[in-house]
Amino acid sequence: MHIPIPKSSGLEDKLLWKHSTSGEYRVNKAYSLIQQDGLSAMGHHRDLPHWVWKLLWKIDLPYKILSFICKILHRTLPMFEILNKRGVRNTNLCTLCNEEEESIDHLFLHSPFARAVWHGSNLEVRTSELVHSSVDYWLSASIMHNINRGQDRMFFLQSLCTILWMIWNHRHKVLHQGKLPNPMEVILTAQSLVCRYQEAFQNKQSQHPRPNHSPRMFISPGWQVIIKGAAWRNRKTKRSGWAYEVKATDGSVLLKAGESNGRKSAYQSTQEALIEAICKTKELGFSKMLILCNSKMLTQVCSKRRRPAWHEQTFISDLDQLNLQGVSVSFLFVPKEIIADVLYMAHITTVFPVHFCRFGLT
Structure with missing residues (x-):
């Protein structure tokens, strides 16, 4: 099992149980697992x-x-x-x-x-x-x-x-x-x-009609950069990798990067990609960022619509530390077609081992 390691020191080590979202041992969950094995x-x-x-x-x-x-x-x-x-x-x-x-x-x-x-x-x-x-x-x-x-x-x-x-x-x-x-x-x-x-x-x-899911227009509240991050897990090589792209609000590309990530899950790789992208963008002098991500679970956690599970707490801890340093980050869930180019870069990192590389900028 791959345990995420925080980039900040604000999270203490503790024992976690991987079969529950909170990381704590639950008797009813253990009983359910025993029943499933028996069936x-x-x-x-x-x-x-x-x-x-x-x-x-x-x-x-x-x-x-x-x-x-x-x-x-x-x-x-x-x-x-x-x-x-x-x-x-x-x-x-x-x-x-x-x-x-x-x-x-x-x-x-x-x-x-x-x-x-x-x-x-x-x-x-x-x-x-x-x-x-x-x-x-x-x-x-x-x-x-x-x-x-x-x-x-x-x-x-x-x-x-x-x-x-x-x-x-x-x-x-x-x-x-x-x-x-x-x-x-x-x-x-x-x-x-x-x-x-x-x-x-x-x-x-008829009494409870479904909400209208028509597209909404988002007005930028002073964002300086837009970050697209994604991860890919290759079924053949059984390896995962991540990539991200940082753009200014005028559309110019500031940074592209990717990295092979071993046998970690795509969800965990996405978290690492976004934290790495935020840190690198902060080093360039930007503090207000919009994150475009195709992970609905991660967007819900970062928007505080859902409590983080144990494997998400490291990511949230890093975000809290960056927030204390003056970094403001907003998350927006988008379909995979919006970040197709970044997904392709992440796919390349699963075919050829890549430690860290900045791709050509336009």
């Missing part, structure tokens, strides 16, 4: 992309239904098959058909009750094509293929998840209340709920 060893959802879980929460449904869908993807619902493996003795037969062993795939996809529900729904789901599929992989594939394809696709996902939810609720009513299985009741109730959920989320969006 990986058991092979649960090992083939599901990690971003499926992020896409799931974009579906316009109540959290109780989305949490239920998470349990399906994790295969952790208390089915008879799972309960028997855990030592809780129950009948193995499916509650809704009394023909085969109840499993998560059988209940939601392969049972006669589930096939009747999907056939009667307006989703055109053909369970005959899913004989060899598991419900978690089928569900994750549906989320990946439909999440960002308009309102029709959102309606499909809402209906799909709500029908799964209603099958589970109907199973409980049959098991605990002695109700007779009725696929049509599940279909009609799910359709009614989807209409209510759509209306509720549309009203919520």
Whole structure:
């Protein structure tokens, strides 16, 4: 692990735990890491992309239904098959058909009750094509293929998840209340709920409209120079490097520099590039600087919209010391196209080892 070293003496050495943003040991975080290791060893959802879980929460449904869908993807619902493996003795037969062993795939996809529900729904789901599929992989594939394809696709996902939810609720009513299985009741109730959920989320969006992200004009409050800084990590060489460019407000280039940075992360290299650029610019006699950076996290920390994590405290400490010396720095997040030339210079430093070099000035 590469630990950032401050250029000033205002930060004391201390022990840090890399798994938390504050650097302090957290019992709940350690327990979460142990659980993740255990699930990986058991092979649960090992083939599901990690971003499926992020896409799931974009579906316009109540959290109780989305949490239920998470349990399906994790295969952790208390089915008879799972309960028997855990030592809780129950009948193995499916509650809704009394023909085969109840499993998560059988209940939601392969049972006669589930096939009747999907056939009667307006989703055109053909369970005959899913004989060899598991419900978690089928569900994750549906989320990946439909999440960002308009309102029709959102309606499909809402209906799909709500029908799964209603099958589970109907199973409980049959098991605990002695109700007779009725696929049509599940279909009609799910359709009614989807209409209510759509209306509720549309009203919520109308009451809380999204802010307008139109471009804003920034008026310079006396900036003397503009600094563009960036870092690059080369996947082939597994090395990182940084570069920066200092321009006067009239557009003339004052300084260009870059350096290879070993195997450090691109985020840490960006911090080193900006501190080095600020120090060199200060030596040229400038004290008011505007930093253009494509790192949103770093911009948030420097603008005090977020508390710095332990690996950012060295950078903040150096900035505080420079501020005490009369240096005023403002940060602005920009897309990578704005600093493309600096990114290219940083890329060069990852291909050829460069200690420190000033590139040709125009």
